[in-house]
Amino acid sequence: MTRLSGGTTPWNARRKLVVIGNGMVGQRFVEALRARDEAGQWQVTVLAEEQRPAYDRVGLSAFFSGATPEELSLVPEGFYDHDPAITLRLGAPAVSIDRERRVVRTATEEHPYDALVLATGSYAFVPPVPGHDLPGTFVYRTIDDLVALREHCAGRQVGAVVGGGLLGLEAANALCLLGLRTHVVEFAPRLMAVQLDEAGGAMLRRHVEALDLTVHTDARTERIQPRPDGSVGSMAFADGSSIDVDVVVFAAGVRARDELARDCGLEVGERGGVVVDESCRTSDEAIYAIGECACIDGRVYGLVAPGYSMAEVVAQRLLDSPAAFTGADTSTKLKLLGVDVASFGNPSGELDVVYSDPVHGIYAKLALTDDAQTLLGGILVGDASAYATLRASVNGPLPGKLADFLGSGEIQGTLPGTAQVCSCHAVTKDDILTAIGEGCADVPTIKTCTKAGTGCGSCVPLLKTLLAEAGVEQSKAVCEHFANSRQELFDLIRVRELRTFSQIVTELGTGRGCDLCKPAIASILASLGNGHVLEGEQATLQDTNDHFLANLQRNGTYSVVPRIPGGEITPEKLIVIGEVARDFNLYTKITGGQRIDLFGARVEQLPLIWRRLVDAGFESGHAYGKALRTVKSCVGTTWCRYGVQDSVGLAIALELRYRGLRSPHKIKAAVSGCARECAEARSKDVGVIATENGWNLFVGGNGGFRPRHADLFATDIDTDTLLRYIDRFLMFYIRTADRLQRTAAWIEGMDGGLDYLRSVIVDDSLGICADLDAAMERHVATYADEWRATLEDPDKLRRFVSFVNAPGTPDPSIQFVTNRGQQIPAGAPVLVSGPTLSTRTQQEVDR
């Protein structure tokens, strides 16, 4: 019921809440409210100016490294579609607020409210110099701004960014990525003047200049002059100098968007921003303001973390629980142009500890109280690895000697329990320890339970340290028989050339193995090209699925899935499958991977079924194995009006290349012929999406218990490069992942994540690519169909009997009943349609 109505509160008793703005803070507010408002007291309407729902403005620059607007989205899938307690109006900016009638107007509608939340954010400040609005001038604020900037930069040579702060350097990075020679023009005497001191700014400047950017400090732009065609041509400065430019980006700060509040008479701050109290309430008690449009204690925060805190405060207030905004952590850590820069706490104190190493480009300053007992804040440039620990130590004692932890980030000493480990979500060390005490035993679980580490991610190393400190052994042992991790076992088995389980358990383990280590070792041996999975001792290692080359079902029967590469099948072959299913009375169902599953086969029937299938040209689909399953595809250019590449052809090529490849867990792949993505490639371990120029490769997606979209790995690559990258990705995964770890968890658990993976696969940073390529070539060259080989070997066929003493007798415990014209296991729950949708067993239905 809750899901359908959004809460238990009757519709007519719900209070109306209007939220103006669907930026990062507005979105966070709606999520926080809906998470708490289980009863559905509030019916929420969100008015958004942009045509896109909330996206990650902090990560906007990722757009230039290939991220799509969808990837930047902050809205959980289905968030607005499936919650009737919220309505999102895109492209519907509020134009006025009538406080007397409590109504918000858009151009076409009126929205009454009982409470109103302003989350209108800010706009980019453009200094009013002559020429500031010429064609070729931009701001850096929305996805649309970036799209326009990218279009304009095509074919241009030189760009300038006005502003040398956080946003300015982000924008400068974007111009570099767009291939422009780039100038950074800063009015203040140093870069990042708000966060850094003079020496830190100077160190940052050295880094930035080493990247061939030209930095102008103390530079006041007088005017921007046009070319004859009217677009931007040059910039003139107050000191009389000038530079020729084709593009100017203004990133000189932001201003609160408080015009709606001004127009309706709400109090605004001297330098802008809607004045609010510590509960984020404006001078009208029905109206709140949060994020960059709010002015609290005379201050407007331009960072997202304080905005998130305000969002939480108002969500709680609206549900009548006390909460107050008590100041915010304005710490920042980012990688600007490849340079780590961080500032935390209050970086100016009575006593400074300073470290400066111009050779390695590292500068650090810690500010302390004069008794040196309390850390107040600090600045890190060039190496911010100690950031998480230091920030969490603010207002406590310095956790160690500065020189000791620069570079390593390792700090001896302990943090107080109140130390905020994750500032994005305000999670303290105590919160983390409680979660660990309640059973969270790894970083992904801590992320799920506490949200720590799910914002900027900078505290993840600290989470690992806390786990280790709490004595949670991150045991990588496969089971009681092997103390090594799967990766270690893989390397040991490969290097020592061990080929049987007996050898392996004698040399590396103890006992006789179990259902954990045996299939893992079977998979390793298969990945190393050890011949047929049922050959010799290897047969004893296989789980029942691999042992019978079929999938065990609830009643002890098996299902059969022939390979249908890319989902393409001739009518003749389709007829064979139908005939086999009919002759053996198999329940038949189309799978999500574009093939056909035949259920209800007894073990002694499997060879008979496969004889027919193999004779008709089918081979094993490995649905039973931790192996490549399917490569799904849309019809692509073959048929589709919109397709831009031959997706079916590529899917078939991929499926034939990787068929039979044993791996730590199942591998699924898909190829879409255009950006419409009909093959749902981004939900696969390997997803390929066609572009006008080639292919985009995505990795690490999955459906299942915790769905995850795959990450963009490479863009616009040709087919040869694509195959090379996938070869290496799969082989590296096979060699280094844990037992039963899908690619998503494997990448998430990787130190350095996707960037590291890219460095291994694209740049060969580990020097193993030739080895990975050779291993895949070996796999491709030695692949043989397991079912064909089994049918040809009387020894292997002997195991396909229900009873060793009665080979002709079917298992009498296996009974079927008929449901919707097909046989299903007797006693299986079946859904009985009707108003109550209850489930009953088939026997009850028959009765």
Add this chain to the structure above:
Amino acid sequence: MTAVLTQEWVTVCGYDDLLPERGVAALIGEVQVAVFRTHDGQVYAVGNHDPFSDAYVLSRGIVGSSGVTPTVASPMFKQVFDLRTGQCVTDPGVSVPTYPVSCVDGVVRVGVEDRS
């Protein structure tokens, strides 16, 4: 009125039909028995019925060890059973029946209670 139970020895297969560390199922009357040969050459017989899934599948489980205990793991939901006692190692309240086994002259026989 107590039934008189006697042991009947039923031949199920040759010793060489058993693969080391793998099981087979035998049908004795209406009783399904799972027979296993472990690495050290021992032969064990337990009920083939998996009490957790209600399917007759234990003979298809992976044979191994837990400490010094020879074990089989149900292929359905992976509960582990002691091959010597039939006791479930992972859920000690549950057990499966065990049967005596004899291996003479390369012939494996299982003793079942015969109601007579």
